[in-house]
Amino acid sequence: MKLLEYEAKSIFSGYGIPVPRTGGVITKLGQLPAALRRAGKGPWVLKAQVLAGGRGKAGGVKVVKTPADARAAAQAMLGMRIATHQTHGAALTVREVLIDQASRISREIYLSVVLDRREACPVVIASAEGGMQIEELAKSKPEAILKEAVDPSRGLESFQARRLAFRLRIPGPQIPAFVRLAQSLARVFLDYDASLVEVNPLVITGSGELVALDGKIVVDDNALFRQKTLAGRKDGEASALELQAKKVGISYIGLDGDIGCMINGAGLAMGTMDTVALAGGSPANFLDVGGGATAKQVTAAFKILLKDRKVKAVLVNIFGGIMRCDVIAQGVLEALKNVNMKVPLVVRLEGTNVEEGKRLLKESRVRLTLADTLWDAAQKAVTAAKGAGK
Ligand code: GDP
Ligand code: MN
Numbered sequence: 001m002k003l004l005e006y007e008a009k010s011i012f013s014g015y016g017i018p019v020p021r022t023g024g025v026i027t028k029l030g031q032l033p034a035a036l037r038r039a040g041k042g043p044w045v046l047k048a049q050v051l052a053g054g055r056g057k058a059g060g061v062k063v064v065k066t067p068a069d070a071r072a073a074a075q076a077m078l079g080m081r082i083a084t085h086q087t088h089g090a091a092l093t094v095r096e097v098l099i100d101q102a103s104r105i106s107r108e109i110y111l112s113v114v115l116d117r118r119e120a121c122p123v124v125i126a127s128a129e130g131g132m133q134i135e136e137l138a139k140s141k142p143e144a145i146l147k148e149a150v151d152p153s154r155g156l157e158s159f160q161a162r163r164l165a166f167r168l169r170i171p172g173p174q175i176p177a178f179v180r181l182a183q184s185l186a187r188v189f190l191d192y193d194a195s196l197v198e199v200n201p202l203v204i205t206g207s208g209e210l211v212a213l214d215g216k217i218v219v220d221d222n223a224l225f226r227q228k229t230l231a232g233r234k235d236g237e238a239s240a241l242e243l244q245a246k247k248v249g250i251s252y253i254g255l256d257g258d259i260g261c262m263i264n265g266a267g268l269a270m271g272t273m274d275t276v277a278l279a280g281g282s283p284a285n286f287l288d289v290g291g292g293a294t295a296k297q298v299t300a301a302f303k304i305l306l307k308d309r310k311v312k313a314v315l316v317n318i319f320g321g322i323m324r325c326d327v328i329a330q331g332v333l334e335a336l337k338n339v340n341m342k343v344p345l346v347v348r349l350e351g352t353n354v355e356e357g358k359r360l361l362k363e364s365r366v367r368l369t370l371a372d373t374l375w376d377a378a379q380k381a382v383t384a385a386k387g388a389g390k
């Protein structure tokens with residue numbers, strides 16, 4: 001579960017991490033004057049609350065000097081659709097705008113805590129080059145990225161936080177504040193069962209204070225049962241498809257590519273995605289309809305797949321083990337009656353009653369391409385997606 005910036009910053013604040021003075025979020029223009037008052041004297045910064053980074057470049061962050069400018073910016077921002085490099089081609093509607101007192105920035109630093117799977121522990125990542133896309137920096141200048149492994153039973157040690165401070169060239173007077181901040185950030189990560197806690201940028205203000213200007217927290221869904229403070233929190237639009245899938249017992253994870261994949265079984269799904277990649281394509285998602293794969297689930301899965309506007313072709317790869325292929329074929333046909341399929345569809349069935357399943361699909365006159373092997377299916381899907389892209 002991803003938390004919005006203002007939720008993350010409110011948690012930070014509870015851990016003593018300095019954040020800008022805030023007027024809170026508004027959902028209507030009428031709430032702006034009170035929010036500006038709460039945020040104190042201007043200038044202010046208006047920030048679109050969507051579950052994606054890179055808002056700055058997409059018009060989702062505006063610094064304003066007067067209440068009139070704030071009003072114009074809020075009016076433009078509320079209801080705006082925003083697409084950043086992190087929204088996977090889709091756009092998110094801005095329903096909440098955060099009003100903070102603006103900070104004067106003299107330096108931007110990157111600071112986060114993530115799970116390091118190889119080291120099997122959380123790791124604090126820092127860089128003196130904040131504000132930048134950390135993924136790019138990791139590629140172009142890996143030496144600029146600093147790391148400190150966190151012992152989960154002890155948190156970040158103060159000597160580790162000091163070592164980061166020195167390497168980040170935090171000015172002497174701010175070192176104690178940095179140490180507290182970094183340790184608190186690691187504490188937030190552990191306490192919230194997070195998979196990511198990120199401050200980008202952490203700024204040093206004109207008056208030399210350290211302030212978390214932005215905040216992102218991703219909580220491991222498997223730990224939500226014990227994260228009582230987050231129970232009942234509605235998940236945002238970015239993961240709307242994932243949530244919709246979860247409701248009908250489908251595991252769905254959105255990815256960056258353009259081939260929508262519908263598969264039964266997580267292992268087959270992974271194998272299919274590898275094969276698509278090998279054939280020169282790129283999957284738009286991971287989708288496991290589960291072992292059952294009933295017509296209802298296949299319909300739901302198609303609907304979810306086709307909501308992703310990046311999808312240029314759909315690849316169905318289903319193994320009929322417990323479920324017979326003819327039943328699956330009927331399910332696919334039934335599902336196609338209920339969805340508006342505008343992109344090419346490649347279907348590969350294998351397993352029990354496969355001949356009967358294929359015959360049903362062939363005789364149906366539905367426009368689809370049948371494939372015999374996984375390799376054949378992947379190549380056909382890649383070709384179809386490329387053709388549709390032109
Ligand atoms: P993101 O682009 O979605 O990560 O949004 P951020 O909250 O990180 O803001 C993007 C950029 O806007 C920051 O890196 C800053 O350069 C700028 N910015 C955000 N808040 C302020 C502020 O209070 N004052 C000033 N001067 N710039 C700000
Ligand atoms: Mn940011």
